[in-house]
Amino acid sequence: MTASIRNYEKEFNEMIDFLALKNTNQMSFLDLGCGTGASLVYAAKHFQKVYGVDVSKSMLEQAQKKIEKEKITNASLIQSGFLTYTHQEEPVDLVMTKAAFHHLPDFWKQIALLKMNQMLKKNGLLYLFDVVFHLDPKDYQMKINQWVSGFEKLAGKKMKEEVEI
Structure with missing residues (x-):
């Protein structure tokens, strides 16, 4: 049994709203940092053309399987990252990055934001949804341990092991 703690369709519809x-x-x-393409599948049902960009080849392989399973024809996958991706097509209406931006060191985040801006049409939108910690550094380990324990309660021991540091 595969544990699922996220409802990607609901999240996607909430973003649209x-x-x-x-x-x-x-x-x-x-979708910059598209991972396994979970959000991309829903985007393809709503948008004329969708692009999924991720630095990980194995993540893109999983995304490709989902695209094929859903018989999606309006999606392109590109292996690249926030700093290395250059959009070769027409600018897009919406750039989304979800739970990926935090992987960049702070110094590179501004450069990545500027690059994302170049990918957008005039009046295009950037949707950035990510993890931000507002903790005293001395509390990090305790809070991270609580977070990991929460995964075990929600999705079982296997999920806890996957998110442990």
């Missing part, structure tokens, strides 16, 4: 997007079937979408 939050951004008050209309006529997405005429828009383009880029």
Whole structure:
């Protein structure tokens, strides 16, 4: 049995509502740090063209399997990262990065944001949803241990082991 603690369709629809997007079937979408393509699958059902970018070849292989399983024809996958990806197509209407941006060292985040801005059409949107810790550094280990224990309660021991440091 595969444990699932996220509802990607619900998250995606909440993003569409939050951004008050209309006529997405005429828009383009880029998921930077797309991982296994879970969000990309839902984006492909709403947007005219979608791009999934991830630095990990194995993540993109999983994304490709999902795309094929869902018979999606409007998606492109590209192996690259925040700092190395250069969008070769027309600028997009929406760039999304979810739970990936925090992997960049702070110094490189501003450069990545500037690069994302270059990928957008005029009046395009950036949706950045990520982990941010507002803790005293001395409390990090305790809070991280609580977070990992929470994964075990939600999804079992295997999930806890996957997120442990």
